[in-house]
Amino acid sequence: xxxxxxxxxxxxxxxxxxxxxxxxxxxxxxxxxxxxxxxxxxxxxxxxxxxxxxxxxxxxxxxxxxxxxxxxxxxxxxxxxxxxxxxxxxxxxxxxxxxxxxxxxxxxxxx
Amino acid sequence: xxxxxxxxxxxxxxxxxxxxxxxxxxxxxxxxxxxxxxxxxxxxxxxxxxxxxxxxxxxxxxxxxxxxxxxxxxxxxxxxxxxxxxxxxxxxxxxxxxxxxxxxxxxxxxxx
Numbered sequence: 001x002x003x004x005x006x007x008x009x010x011x012x013x014x015x016x017x018x019x020x021x022x023x024x025x026x027x028x029x030x031x032x033x034x035x036x037x038x039x040x041x042x043x044x045x046x047x048x049x050x051x052x053x054x055x056x057x058x059x060x061x062x063x064x065x066x067x068x069x070x071x072x073x074x075x076x077x078x079x080x081x082x083x084x085x086x087x088x089x090x091x092x093x094x095x096x097x098x099x100x101x102x103x104x105x106x107x108x109x110x111x
Numbered sequence: 112x113x114x115x116x117x118x119x120x121x122x123x124x125x126x127x128x129x130x131x132x133x134x135x136x137x138x139x140x141x142x143x144x145x146x147x148x149x150x151x152x153x154x155x156x157x158x159x160x161x162x163x164x165x166x167x168x169x170x171x172x173x174x175x176x177x178x179x180x181x182x183x184x185x186x187x188x189x190x191x192x193x194x195x196x197x198x199x200x201x202x203x204x205x206x207x208x209x210x211x212x213x214x215x216x217x218x219x220x221x222x223x
Contacts, residue, residue: 034211043114043115043214043215043216043217044201044203044214045213045214046211046212046213049211086154098144098156098159098167098169099144099146099154099156099203099212100156101146101153101154101155102153103153104153104154
């Protein structure tokens, strides 16, 4: 079974402060990990995926297979980063796109 | 290019009725997945269709069913509606069913 855990439902930081959204997963095979974001009144959209190793909007995430984690980080948070963030996993063993989502973390960046 | 389109955006149904939701994927995308989003359970995978065939199925009762047409458009049907079926139903499309999934705005279903 595959599972994704985001321990913080709410996270509040001040503008310019570093932010880290935690994500832990449980999966026996080789997972593909994603971070999706939902801004207010917008659709869910991909922020980044681990195989791309990109930095999107200043966010980065590193897959740590030893700790089964995929934490999302940004060194200096901006007010426009306020949104709902979901960590998601796709298992290679299940052909096709079946995403298992965490419960999400609501990030608020205060001025 | 046009994004994933879901219709209708809002629905109100009574218990026992059935409902059909529609999803038009991004042009060229052959995989369509459906998710149920509720405050208590979060985002849960319902099923995925690829080239008109159901390829993956989540842990939902048989009242939830779907299909995909030759143009990749997909429909989801829920029969004998229950109050607990009230949720936001999201559709996502991807090119081959791997990698990035593009989500629609969702259909908000309220069962009364």
